Amino acid sequence: xxxxxxxxxxxxxxxxxxxxxxxxxxxxxxxxxxxxxxxxxxxxxxxxxxxxxxxxxxxxxxxxxxxxxxxxxxxxxxxxxxxxxxxxxxxxxxxxxxxxxxxxxxxxxxxxxxxxxxxxxxxxxxxxxxxxxxxxxxxxxxxxxxxxxxxxxxxxxxxxxxxxxxxxxxxxxxxxxxxxxxxxxxxxxxxxxxxxxxxxxxxxxxxxxxxxxxxxxxxxxxxxxxxxxxxxxxxxxxxxxxxxxxxxxxxxxxxxxxxxx
Amino acid sequence: xxxxxxxxxxxxxxxxxxxxxxxxxxxxxxxxxxxxxxxxxxxxxxxxxxxxxxxxxxxxxxxxxxxxxxxxxxxxxxxxxxxxxxxxxxxxxxxxxxxxxxxxxxxxxxxxxxxxxxxxxxxxxxxxxxxxxxxxxxxxxxxxxxxxxxxxxxxxxxxxxxxxxxxxxxxxxxxxxxxxxxxxxxxxxxxxxxxxxxxxxxxxxxxxxxxxxxxxxxxxxxxxxxxxxxxxxxxxxxxxxxxxxxxx
Numbered sequence: 001x002x003x004x005x006x007x008x009x010x011x012x013x014x015x016x017x018x019x020x021x022x023x024x025x026x027x028x029x030x031x032x033x034x035x036x037x038x039x040x041x042x043x044x045x046x047x048x049x050x051x052x053x054x055x056x057x058x059x060x061x062x063x064x065x066x067x068x069x070x071x072x073x074x075x076x077x078x079x080x081x082x083x084x085x086x087x088x089x090x091x092x093x094x095x096x097x098x099x100x101x102x103x104x105x106x107x108x109x110x111x112x113x114x115x116x117x118x119x120x121x122x123x124x125x126x127x128x129x130x131x132x133x134x135x136x137x138x139x140x141x142x143x144x145x146x147x148x149x150x151x152x153x154x155x156x157x158x159x160x161x162x163x164x165x166x167x168x169x170x171x172x173x174x175x176x177x178x179x180x181x182x183x184x185x186x187x188x189x190x191x192x193x194x195x196x197x198x199x200x201x202x203x204x205x206x207x208x209x210x211x212x213x214x215x216x217x218x219x220x221x222x223x224x225x226x227x228x229x230x231x232x233x234x235x236x237x238x239x240x241x242x243x244x245x246x247x248x249x250x251x252x253x254x255x256x257x258x259x260x261x
Numbered sequence: 262x263x264x265x266x267x268x269x270x271x272x273x274x275x276x277x278x279x280x281x282x283x284x285x286x287x288x289x290x291x292x293x294x295x296x297x298x299x300x301x302x303x304x305x306x307x308x309x310x311x312x313x314x315x316x317x318x319x320x321x322x323x324x325x326x327x328x329x330x331x332x333x334x335x336x337x338x339x340x341x342x343x344x345x346x347x348x349x350x351x352x353x354x355x356x357x358x359x360x361x362x363x364x365x366x367x368x369x370x371x372x373x374x375x376x377x378x379x380x381x382x383x384x385x386x387x388x389x390x391x392x393x394x395x396x397x398x399x400x401x402x403x404x405x406x407x408x409x410x411x412x413x414x415x416x417x418x419x420x421x422x423x424x425x426x427x428x429x430x431x432x433x434x435x436x437x438x439x440x441x442x443x444x445x446x447x448x449x450x451x452x453x454x455x456x457x458x459x460x461x462x463x464x465x466x467x468x469x470x471x472x473x474x475x476x477x478x479x480x481x482x483x484x485x486x487x488x489x490x491x492x493x494x495x496x497x498x499x500x501x502x503x504x505x506x507x508x509x
Contacts, residue, residue: 130349131343131349134311134343
């Protein structure tokens with residue numbers, strides 16, 4: 001195999017990283033320098049946040065239940081009957097720092113990122129983006145900036161909501177299995193710190209930006225009719241999901257485990 | 262007004278425009294005719310800066326628009342009104358919001374004034390009372406007429422029409438032609454009409470230019486075009502399948 005195709009793949013990757021970086025920079029500039037498109041922004045808060053509540057509720061509930069279940073089994077098997085109540089802090093920590101941000105991030109990518117790509121992609125191929133330009137409007141300010149800001153705000157709020165549901169469901173599962181309620185709650189409150197929850201929320205804010213920027217970028221790059229919109233949607237879900245997993249690892253590594261350290 | 266010099270544009274290996282030279286005078290209506298896929302829409306998108314040329318210049322009122330900053334480009338674009346082939350209405354906005362889009366955001370008009378302009382613009386295109394409809398409730402032809410109302414609402418200096426009569430019944434198409442003429446006369450706008458509908462082109466144009474194979478092959482009055490000795494022009498204006506134009 002010649003090196004040419006490999007080289008072109010590499011230049012494609014760098015070009016795409018450049019495109020995303022430029023779009024993000026333009027969105028930031030629009031947010032800082034120009035008044036926000038208020039109605040558009042409020043609409044996005046609803047679309048990205050409020051309308052994601054059902055799917056986040058289900059995801060967090062079953063995430064909490066299964067994590068509660070496995071922690072219960074783990075304690076029961078390795079430490080012994082009666083020790084299961086000490087799983088409380090582990091469940092809460094694991095859910096708020098890792099599981100809920102990741103699950104919510106991926107679910108919102110599927111629900112919101114794909115919708116953003118499909119909507120903007122359709123606008124692109126039906127010349128609505130050109131129409132914005134022709135009317136003297138900036139598509140980045142009108143379409144991208146409100147979505148990025150709304151996603152940056154709503155994904156952490158969804159994660160906070162998911163934390164509450166998930167932790168509660170983990171607790172309920174253990175309660176139903178007959179663990180000591182008093183020890184479970186006392187240990188959870190003792191060992192779970194505010195910083196643990198905040199770590200998850202900071203990561204969620206980064207995921208929010210990733211989802212909106214990738215969705216907008218793919219939408220604006222859509223070409224060639226319905227097939228192009230389909231491709232943009234798929235690529236958004238794949239790229240944003242992978243980026244979320246990569247960002248999650250590096251942010252987990254970069255953010256201190258404990259603020260007092 | 263608009264001067265295009267040696268404009269080249271390729272998409273991948275496909276060379277769409279191969280050295281276009283065209284001068285559009287202030288206040289005239291220029292019809293650019295040519296086959297579907299001959300690059301007419303690409304040409305019009307260069308005029309308003311939606312595409313950047315690979316080579317050549319586009320001067321609008323003496324300003325070369327190829328090298329402008331984004332902000333300067335937005336200023337230039339406000340001189341233009343563009344009617345898109347399929348209307349390109351914003352799906353999520355009502356007809357009235359579509360028509361008032363440019364007015365509300367980028368011109369300082371009071372609300373009452375905007376409402377009056379919207380009603381007037383819609384009445385001009387024969388859609389009085391359609392203010393609260395959504396784009397998905399409109400037929401293709403109606404969408405196009407709303408697109409036209411949106412383009413003329415803020416009284417641009419230059420109007421670009423991308424296939425204004427395509428997809429509309431002949432009677433409506435003729436009404437659109439009348440509207441193009443009236444807009445040009447009342448507002449003294451410079452108009453560029455991209456079309457392959459010869460009836461429409463003959464009716465509205467002061468001058469016509471034929472685009473073929475990436476170049477302007479003939480330019481002149483409708484009469485010049487009608488009497489052109491060029492077999493390519495003759496084949497096109499008479500719509501014959503036989504002739505020098507083979508790609509269709």
